[in-house]
Amino acid sequence: MTPLVTAAVLLAAVTHAGWNAIAHRITDKLVGFALISGGGLLIGLAMVPFVPFPAAGAWPYLSCSAAIHIAYYALLMKSFRLGDFGQAYPIARGSAPLVVTVLAAVFAHEVPDGWAAAGIALSCAGLTGVALWGLRGHRPDWAAIGAALATGLTIAAYTVVDGLGVRASGSPLGYIAWLMAIQGTVIPAYALWRWRRRAGALLRPHAGLGLLGAALSVTAYALVLWAQTRAELAPVAALRESSVKSCSCSNNLAGQGAGRRVIAKAWAF
Secondary structure, three states, rough: OHHHHHHHHHHHHHHHHHHHHHHHOOOOOOHHHHHHHHHHHHHHHHHHHOOOOOHHHHHHHHHHHHHHHHHHHHHHHHHHHOOHHHHHHHHHHHHHHHHHHHHHHHHOOOOHHHHHHHHHHHHHHHHHHHHHHOOOOOOOOOHHHHHHHHHHHHHHHHHHHHHHHHHHHHHHHHHHHHHHHHHOOOHHHHHHHHHHHHHHHHHHHHHHHHHHHHHHHHHHHHHHHHHHHOOOHHHHHHHHHHHHHHHHHHHHHHHOOHHHHHHHHHHHH
């Protein structure tokens, strides 16, 4: 992985952590994710006229990825509702790189060498340690852990699907624009159907924060997609998960009560 690719993935980690912290800060998770997903839709549609159209070979991946991302958002919302942010987030993100490594070996024929494999294992072990640290003295919430692990599986799935898709597309910007445009319709549409006349009153107080989260989300994933065209999928996925520590720091600054103590320890770890 070149220094430029490494820098791009680390920047993606920071921006990814930022939008997750924003999503957690908005108490009503459907409001937060409707704004972030809907903002991504608007950004994607604004980009479409100015970016290359993805090649035909990318469209099966785009369709599959959009469906997986919708499942990811639903599971992430459930994880945030069920468990402490400082525990659910590292479990979800920490379980993904190992699965990506296996899937990339099968579908992309990318088998990491010894150093890369050691780095991936160390990253996952560190993230597992973050989650386990937060469980000290508490009975595990198996429902929350299950939701977080399921979220991790969707992360691994869309990482590999998008890695293959963006390589087939010929344009990372074209791919991210259409991905946002396709996947960004479902959650806002569901939210509007559920709320009906209350939608404006629910969305308006958080609109600015949600749109900021959308911009960070699109930026983060565009950087990851670009990196996936220039490096193997598993090392990119593992390096990206440094967002757990970045997000922990953001959440600490936001002052999340008891979770703040866990997160401060996780940052030190």
